[in-house]
Amino acid sequence: MEVFGDLAGGFATALHPINMAMLFVAVVLGLVIGVLPGLGGTSGVAILLPITVFIAHGSLPGSDATTAIIFLAGIYWGALFGGVITSILFNIPGEPWAVVLLFDGFPLAKRLGKPGLALSSSFVSSFLGALVSTILFTFFALPIALKALEFGPAELFAVFLLSFATLIGLGAEAPMKSVAMLALGLLLAAVGFDTITGEQRLNFGQVSLLSGIGFVPVTIGLFGIGEILASAEEQGIGFVENIPARLGLTDVFEALRELRKRLRLVLSNAIIGFFFGVLPGHGATAASFLGYGLARQYSSNKENFGKGEISGIMGPQAAADSAGVASLVPMITLGIPGSPTSAVIMAGLFIWGLQPGPVLFIQHPDFVWGLIASIYLGHLLTFILCLLAVPLLAMIMRVPYAIITPFIVVISIIGSYSLNNSMLDVFITVVFGLIGYWLRKMKYPLAPLVVALVLGDSTERELRKALIAGHGSPLYFFNSALSTVLIVAAVVLVLIPLVRTIRARRRGAAQAAVAHP
Amino acid sequence: MTRSVIRTAAILVAALVTLSACATANAPSATPTASLASASAAAIIQPTHPVEFVISTAPGGGSDMYARAMATIIETKKFSPQPVTPLNKEGGSGAVAFQYVFEKTGDMHYVMITLNSFFTTIITQKLAFKATDFTPVANLALDPFFLWVNDDSPWKTAQDFIDAAKKDSLTVAGTGAKQEDEALFRRIQDTMQTKPFTYISQTSGATVAAAVAGHQGGVVASVNNPSEGLQLYQAKKMKPLCAFMPASPTTAVYASLPTCKSQGIAIDDYFIMRAIMAPPGLSAGQQAFWVDVFKKVYDSDEWKKFMSDNALQPDFKSGLEFRLFIQQYQQLHQDIATKFKWV
Numbered sequence: 014m015e016v017f018g019d020l021a022g023g024f025a026t027a028l029h030p031i032n033m034a035m036l037f038v039a040v041v042l043g044l045v046i047g048v049l050p051g052l053g054g055t056s057g058v059a060i061l062l063p064i065t066v067f068i069a070h071g072s073l074p075g076s077d078a079t080t081a082i083i084f085l086a087g088i089y090w091g092a093l094f095g096g097v098i099t100s101i102l103f104n105i106p107g108e109p110w111a112v113v114l115l116f117d118g119f120p121l122a123k124r125l126g127k128p129g130l131a132l133s134s135s136f137v138s139s140f141l142g143a144l145v146s147t148i149l150f151t152f153f154a155l156p157i158a159l160k161a162l163e164f165g166p167a168e169l170f171a172v173f174l175l176s177f178a179t180l181i182g183l184g185a186e187a188p189m190k191s192v193a194m195l196a197l198g199l200l201l202a203a204v205g206f207d208t209i210t211g212e213q214r215l216n217f218g219q220v221s222l223l224s225g226i227g228f229v230p231v232t233i234g235l236f237g238i239g240e241i242l243a244s245a246e247e248q249g250i251g252f253v254e255n256i257p258a259r260l261g262l263t264d265v266f267e268a269l270r271e272l273r274k275r276l277r278l279v280l281s282n283a284i285i286g287f288f289f290g291v292l293p294g295h296g297a298t299a300a301s302f303l304g305y306g307l308a309r310q311y312s313s314n315k316e317n318f319g320k321g322e323i324s325g326i327m328g329p330q331a332a333a334d335s336a337g338v339a340s341l342v343p344m345i346t347l348g349i350p351g352s353p354t355s356a357v358i359m360a361g362l363f364i365w366g367l368q369p370g371p372v373l374f375i376q377h378p379d380f381v382w383g384l385i386a387s388i389y390l391g392h393l394l395t396f397i398l399c400l401l402a403v404p405l406l407a408m409i410m411r412v413p414y415a416i417i418t419p420f421i422v423v424i425s426i427i428g429s430y431s432l433n434n435s436m437l438d439v440f441i442t443v444v445f446g447l448i449g450y451w452l453r454k455m456k457y458p459l460a461p462l463v464v465a466l467v468l469g470d471s472t473e474r475e476l477r478k479a480l481i482a483g484h485g486s487p488l489y490f491f492n493s494a495l496s497t498v499l500i501v502a503a504v505v506l507v508l509i510p511l512v513r514t515i516r517a518r519r520r521g522a523a524q525a526a527v528a529h530p
Numbered sequence: 531m532t533r534s535v536i537r538t539a540a541i542l543v544a545a546l547v548t549l550s551a552c553a554t555a556n557a558p559s560a561t562p563t564a565s566l567a568s569a570s571a572a573a574i575i576q577p578t579h580p581v582e583f584v585i586s587t588a589p590g591g592g593s594d595m596y597a598r599a600m601a602t603i604i605e606t607k608k609f610s611p612q613p614v615t616p617l618n619k620e621g622g623s624g625a626v627a628f629q630y631v632f633e634k635t636g637d638m639h640y641v642m643i644t645l646n647s648f649f650t651t652i653i654t655q656k657l658a659f660k661a662t663d664f665t666p667v668a669n670l671a672l673d674p675f676f677l678w679v680n681d682d683s684p685w686k687t688a689q690d691f692i693d694a695a696k697k698d699s700l701t702v703a704g705t706g707a708k709q710e711d712e713a714l715f716r717r718i719q720d721t722m723q724t725k726p727f728t729y730i731s732q733t734s735g736a737t738v739a740a741a742v743a744g745h746q747g748g749v750v751a752s753v754n755n756p757s758e759g760l761q762l763y764q765a766k767k768m769k770p771l772c773a774f775m776p777a778s779p780t781t782a783v784y785a786s787l788p789t790c791k792s793q794g795i796a797i798d799d800y801f802i803m804r805a806i807m808a809p810p811g812l813s814a815g816q817q818a819f820w821v822d823v824f825k826k827v828y829d830s831d832e833w834k835k836f837m838s839d840n841a842l843q844p845d846f847k848s849g850l851e852f853r854l855f856i857q858q859y860q861q862l863h864q865d866i867a868t869k870f871k872w873v
Contacts, residue, residue: 055589055590056589056618058589059589059590059594059598059616059618062598062602063598063601063602063605063606066602066606067606159765159767161744162740162743162744162746162767163744163745163746164744164746165741165744165745165746165747166730166746166747167747205621205622206621206622206623206625207707208623208706208707208731208733209707209731210707210708211623211654211706211707211708211709211731211872213622213655220622220625220626220629220657221626221629223621223622223625223626223655224620224621224622224626225621293736293737293740343740346765347740347743347761347762347765347767348736348739348758348760348761348762349736349737349739349740349761349762350590350736353588353589353590354590355590356588356589356590356591356734356736357589357590357594359590359595360589360590360594360595360598360599363595363599363757363836363839363840364595364598364599364602364836366835366836366839368760368761368839369761370760370761370762370764370765371761371764371765372761372764433618433619434617474733478730478731478747479747481701481728481730481747482701482728482730482747482748482749484728
């Protein structure tokens with residue numbers, strides 16, 4: 014096997030002291046960037062791009078373009094892990110792909126009082142997801158990237174439809190409330206610029222609203238600020254304030270036991286995340302939502318989701334991390350970035366004077382295999398750092414919520430400002446904080462709103478592209494076997510709970526009839 | 531114990547806040563030294579605090595890459611006394627960035643990288659200003675268009691493509707609706723009297739190329755830039771039929787590619803500009819400062835290599851020549867917008 018020889022060469026490159034040193038610096042930076050809300054992996058990588066020019070041109074002893082890409086990619090790995098820490102501990106998303114971790118991460122940490130377990134669960138599934146993805150990357154990069162090219166608008170729409178279908182019934186105590194929240198999310202997603210026709214939409218003539226309503230400032234408001242307002246009123250009722258101080262690695266072992274129970278879920282989500290990540294332009298965030306939906310579908314106790322279910326952490330996290338790694342695959346092999354962050358890394362390649370694409374494997378094998386080897390090493394490094402930090406991070410949760418509250422507000426505001434250096438996002442955060450508080454009081458589920466807001470834009474775009482391609486005929490979706498299968502699966506997923514409810518109602522009615530003849 | 535825990539947490543959180551504040555301190559602050567320096571500004575006109583280099587696309591997008599390459603050259607070669615920091619203001623096909631820079635009237639601490647959306651978006655979105663209102667700095671390169679089809683396409687020449695387009699309405703892809711790619715396709719349609727193209731708008735140049743290479747949604751052709759199609763060309767998934775240029779490209783990979791004009795499509799005057807603009811109302815001295823900086827960028831070996839790597843046409847324009855170019859492109863886009871009822 015030629016691959017093993019190449020990979021061994023890659024490890025020799027990646028293990029070079031300067032490369033290891035820069036990898037270490039990068040994952041630590043990435044973790045910090047991940048933890049800070051607003052400063053995302055994409056902008057973090059973009060900000061550090063100029064430094065990599067010095068690295069690539071040998072300003073450090075022994076450094077070259079391989080060191081530079083190991084450094085940039087390392088930031089991404091750190092950010093993939095680090096983003097969830099803020100979600101779990103403070104209920105504000107550190108990164109876009111950590112938004113879905115708000116659903117179960119914070120509840121497990123604060124309502125069930127197990128922050129160490131929540132963090133460890135996320136880290137072990139991140140690591141396993143990334144590992145699966147990297148192995149697939151190592152062996153099948155080019156054929157898979159070529160296959161992904163055939164994914165047209167019909168197939169992509171079918172994938173999004175499937176994501177929505179898996180998430181239907183989230184917070185299902187009152188189905189109509191879920192539907193209302195879903196509709197509100199789609200409405201918010203429609204604000205801004207219609208890229209298909211190039212027309213302004215629902216922006217009331219405001220140029221600043223043409224960028225649309227970002228889901229990150231909205232979720233910072235809904236969850237971070239909204240939760241604070243609600244808990245201030247309840248004086249923290251339902252929060253575990255006396256989280257036991259455990260400075261060992263017991264949580265990590267417990268997380269590993271939980272992982273063993275969910276091995277099949279995590280592995281299959283990792284593989285699905287990989288394929289999702291290879292598709293151009295979607296990346297970790299969309300994959301995390303699909304991963305959450307699938308975890309919920311697999312689960313036998315769906316009603317635990319949203320209340321601190323471990324599958325609700327492991328499922329999305331495995332998919333997200335896997336998709337993050339996979340998003341480099343089409344970038345390196347075909348010059349088509351799989352996610353915004355990998356787009357910035359690709360810009361780096363151009364600036365260092367390299368061209369991605371199939372030729373890169375032939376002309377610069379050291380570069381490509383050094384990068385692949387560094388993905389293994391980078392994740393291992395990040396994983397170890399994170400696990401060691403779990404007890405310390407969990408200690409933060411021992412601080413009474415009332416004391417952390419002002420810090421969360423400050424971080425929320427700074428975080429949403431720093432997204433685009435724009436006060437509009439701060440305004441959105443504050444407004445949605447109030448809306449979030451009110452929705453909580455009215456017992457409206459927040460998850461459907463967030464899902465629709467995150468996936469709405471892409472779903473709509475692919476739907477319309479497919480309809481244009483099919484000259485307006487919806488039958489276009491059944492031209493390809495893949496999209497047909499996915500759409501049928503989505504429809505079945507929607508119908509099953511419906512049929513169940515109707516049956517249960519009938520049975521209930523029948524029993525009632527028996528009880529009261 | 532609890533107290534120490536609280537203290538640790540407080541320090542941690544404070545550190546986070548400070549870090550995020552540092553990392554996001556792109557926004558220039560009016561420092562006391564700024565006002566002092568302005569007194570002596572009559573002598574040397576130059577920025578007195580960090581400069582924002584506004585990018586109208588998302589990180590990783592086409593002009594983002596060019597802007598970051600330029601900013602990196604300015605930084606490493608110390609062409610500016612103050613840092614020039616790239617800042618993405620994406621949204622509305624550039625409208626958000628244009629509005630943002632327009633409002634900085636007279637402030638030389640903002641420069642912006644622009645492409646043809648600088649004309650199309652301002653026209654079609656009916657923004658409250660014109661392209662000619664901004665202070666022109668310089669154009670640093672022209673990015674040509676090629677006509678691309680899938681590698682297994684039956685069309686061997688541009689003429690084959692035109693013949694097919696005259697028979698059926700072909701499905702083509704490009705970045706953004708009513709933007710430069712669609713403008714070129716509409717010009718082809720108009721010049722060659724083909725059936726109207728069915729135009730599918732994609733999110734980026736890379737996804738446009740992927741659509742052609744993967745036959746996504748029946749897409750058969752695109753007008754990607756040479757750099758956007760290069761990787762898929764090398765992977766033998768798509769191929770260029772001709773170049774919309776006055777002469778064949780000089781880049782080795784594309785050297786044998788005929789011009790579209792020689793193939794019967796008489797368009798050789800349409801390129802994507804990679805140009806720098808500044809807010810309206812800059813003084814001649816302030817404008818000269820930036821022209822000088824970007825001339826130095828243009829003359830640097832790094833930029834020359836970057837242009838040849840990405841098959842860009844070297845083309846430096848400033849002053850009157852650049853002004854005329856802007857007027858010409860504004861008119862061209864205005865005509866297309868009127869003809870195809872974009873407004």
